[in-house]
Amino acid sequence: MKINKSIGCTVNECKYHAKEDSFCSLDHINVVKHHDRANSVEATDCGSFEVGK
Structure with a gap:
């Protein structure tokens, strides 16, 4: 799995999370x-999220 260091992520439940790094x-x-x-952080989400296995 390649890591995109331009997109930080701490949601390790996501299928696209680079498991060895955040x-x-x-x-x-x-x-x-x-x-x-959208007028707050809570009003937005990552639409690319998918549950990992």
Whole structure:
């Protein structure tokens, strides 16, 4: 698995988490919002998240 040091990640439950380091292995991620207007951290999420095995 390659590590993308441009995308930090501490969600080790994600399929794309670079297990040996706190980074993502994707080339890019998709950030999504939960409401029409995102005005807080809690209003957004990583839409690229998938549960790992």
